[in-house]
Amino acid sequence: MLVRRHPQLLTLSIAQALYWSCSIIGIALTALVGQRLAPWPVLATVPLTLLVAGNLLAIGRLSRWMQRHGRARGLQYGALMGVAAGLLAAWAVYIGSFALFCAAMVLLGCYQASAGFYRFAALDGMEPQHKGSAAAWVLAGGIAAAVLAPSLAIHASGALSTPMAGAYVAIAALALLACALLQRLPASLKAPMAGASSTGSNAIVSRRQLWQRPAIRQAIMLSACGHGLMILVMNATPLAMHGAGHSLANSTHVIQWHVLGMFVPSLVAGKAVDRFGARRIAWLGAAMLAISAAVALTGQAFFPFLVSSLLLGAGWNLMILAGTTLLSQACTPQEAPQAQPLMEWANNGSAAAMSFSCGVLIQTLGWSAINAVMLLVLTALACALLRQARQPVLARPSAD
Numbered sequence: 001m002l003v004r005r006h007p008q009l010l011t012l013s014i015a016q017a018l019y020w021s022c023s024i025i026g027i028a029l030t031a032l033v034g035q036r037l038a039p040w041p042v043l044a045t046v047p048l049t050l051l052v053a054g055n056l057l058a059i060g061r062l063s064r065w066m067q068r069h070g071r072a073r074g075l076q077y078g079a080l081m082g083v084a085a086g087l088l089a090a091w092a093v094y095i096g097s098f099a100l101f102c103a104a105m106v107l108l109g110c111y112q113a114s115a116g117f118y119r120f121a122a123l124d125g126m127e128p129q130h131k132g133s134a135a136a137w138v139l140a141g142g143i144a145a146a147v148l149a150p151s152l153a154i155h156a157s158g159a160l161s162t163p164m165a166g167a168y169v170a171i172a173a174l175a176l177l178a179c180a181l182l183q184r185l186p187a188s189l190k191a192p193m194a195g196a197s198s199t200g201s202n203a204i205v206s207r208r209q210l211w212q213r214p215a216i217r218q219a220i221m222l223s224a225c226g227h228g229l230m231i232l233v234m235n236a237t238p239l240a241m242h243g244a245g246h247s248l249a250n251s252t253h254v255i256q257w258h259v260l261g262m263f264v265p266s267l268v269a270g271k272a273v274d275r276f277g278a279r280r281i282a283w284l285g286a287a288m289l290a291i292s293a294a295v296a297l298t299g300q301a302f303f304p305f306l307v308s309s310l311l312l313g314a315g316w317n318l319m320i321l322a323g324t325t326l327l328s329q330a331c332t333p334q335e336a337p338q339a340q341p342l343m344e345w346a347n348n349g350s351a352a353a354m355s356f357s358c359g360v361l362i363q364t365l366g367w368s369a370i371n372a373v374m375l376l377v378l379t380a381l382a383c384a385l386l387r388q389a390r391q392p393v394l395a396r397p398s399a400d
Contacts, residue, residue, distance in 0.1 A: 002133055006126065009137045011184050012118045015075070016141030018178040019115040022082060022171045024149035024259055026051070026108065028252045029157060029167050031238050037098040045359035047105040048235055052352035054109020055116070056345060062113055063341045071121045072185035078114020079179035081107050086172025093165040104168070111175060113344070120340050121185075123328050129274060132325045136270025139317065142263030150256040154249065207338050215330035216339060218385065219323045220346045222282045225381045226319025228350025229289055229374050233296070233312055234258060235358045237305065240367040244300040254305050261313025269321050278326040282385075285318030290378050293371040300367060308371075 003009045030051075035044035058078075066074035085107035092100035122134040152170055159166030210216050237258070241251040273281050292311035298304050323343065331339040361370050 002130055003137065006122075006134070008185055009122055009134060011181060012122055012138045013141035015079075015178050015181055016115065016118050016138050017144040018174050018181070019079075019082075019111070019118075020142040020145035020259065020263075021149040021152065022086070022108075022111070022174050024145055024255060025153040025156070025167050025171055027234060027259075028150065028153045028238060028248075028255050029164050030105070031235055032242065032248075033093060033101065033164055034098075035239070037093075037096060037101055039098065042359055042363050043098075044239065044363075045235055045355055047102050048358075049352055049355040050102050051105040051109040051112065052231075052348050052355055054106035055113040055348045056109075056352060057106075058110040058113035059116070059341050059344045059348065062110075062117070063337060066117070067337055071117070071124070072182060075114050075117065075121070075185070076179050076182045078111050078117075079175050079182060081114070082111030082175030083172045083179065085111060086168045086170070086175060089168035089171070090160075090165045093168060094160075094162045108171075113348075116344050116347070117340070119324055120336075123324075128329070131328050132273030132278070132321060133270035135321055135324050136266040136273075139263055139321065140266035142259060143266075146256055146259035146263060149259070150252045154252055207342060210331065210335060210339050210342065213330060215326060216342075219278075219326035219330060220343050221323075221381065221384060222285075222319050222326070223323030223343055224346035224350040225377060226285060226289070226316050226323070227347040228354045229377060230262075230312055230316040231351040232354035232358050233292070233370060233374060234309075235355055236362050236367065236370050237309060239358075239362050240300065240370075241305055243362075243367075246302065246305070250302055254302075254309050257306055258309035258313045261310040262317050263313075265314050265317040266321070269318055273321055273325050278322040278329070279385075281318050282322035282326075285315045285322060286378055286381060288312075288315035288318065290375060293374040293378075296371040297368055 026048075030047055031045055034047040035041060038044050038046065058081075062074055062078065065077075085104045088107060089101055089104035092098075092104055119135045119138045122138045123131055126134045153167055156170040157164045157167040160169070211220075234255075237254060238251045241254065269281065288311050292308045292315060295304055295311065296308035327339055327343055328336070357373075358370065361373070
């Protein structure tokens with residue numbers, strides 16, 4: 001069994017479950033807290049946007065730090081940032097400070113950035129024929145989070161005298177558990193080392209050269225599109241449900257099924273990527289996102305929200321797994337330290353743009369406009385992928 005040969009996969013999978021428990025609590029509550037604390041309603045999703053901004057700021061620094069000191073220590077420090085973020089957010093909710101809450105989300109973004117490297121850590125030293133399965137093992141950790149975190153969010157949000165403050169204390173506790181768990185990662189687990197071109201102006205040239213490779217560009221586009229669209233609709237869902245008169249329990253239930261959709265496909269999707277190829281699975285993921293938007297456009301009753309959110313999560317899963325696997329196939333281990341941050345910057349740059357757009361769109365044009373935007377973006381992606389459909393994946397015979 002793969003996890004017996006590579007026991008770090010189980011550690012990373014559990015750490016993923018703890019991170020996504022934190023994330024689910026944030027998904028369910030942060031937009032609502034932002035709406036309550038913001039001086040104007042249109043700023044409700046600014047904290048979520050700043051969370052992504054913190055992620056973007058941390059990616060490059062964290063990648064370079066892990067190259068020098070190893071994956072394990074970098075991932076541990078990222079979890080510690082999650083502890084600080086949860087405590088600061090709880091204090092901000094308690095005193096009613098929008099500015100402090102925004103600062104806490106920047107710190108939480110640093111934790112998010114470190115968690116984004118879990119799936120890349122799973123690929124370090126992995127056999128080429130098992131890369132899809134290894135990445136899927138890590139993503140599958142989110143299944144436990146999907147089952148447990150929504151109930152935790154509901155109970156923790158009322159645990160303290162100030163509504164929702166307890167949920168962020170729970171985030172701090174979960175991140176602390178993740179930090180302790182990540183100490184079990186072997187010290188030998190190192191981030192890939194870049195070659196001589198990783199310093200100075202040559203690093204910029206090398207990144208440009210990587211982006212010019214069709215397979216790498218395609219991998220990044222797939223991952224960024226899937227992630228950005230998921231963030232757009234996921235952030236809008238609690239606000240749209242609240243506006244349609246649904247209860248917090250209903251919106252949390254929908255988010256739970258959304259997150260199940262994000263991670264349950266990992267049980268089979270990794271092997272499917274290894275067997276059928278990343279590009280075919282990416283097309284299936286894009287089709288699921290399109291169907292999700294079509295279902296959402298049928299109305300704002302509970303059932304359409306539930307089904308569209310489930311399909312949204314499943315489409316994200318397939319596109320992230322396909323993009324991650326395609327990237328690992330298209331670059332050598334020496335190129336990975338530059339290629340991996342490129343993917344994470346693209347993912348979170350698209351997420352930042354979509355998070356900010358979410359607040360504006362939901363307040364001005366509404367829920368239907370958000371899903372129409374998703375269909376337009378998917379159409380543009382399909383056109384771009386068709387132009388690159390015949391390009392080879394491997395850059396050279398020695399690529400892993």
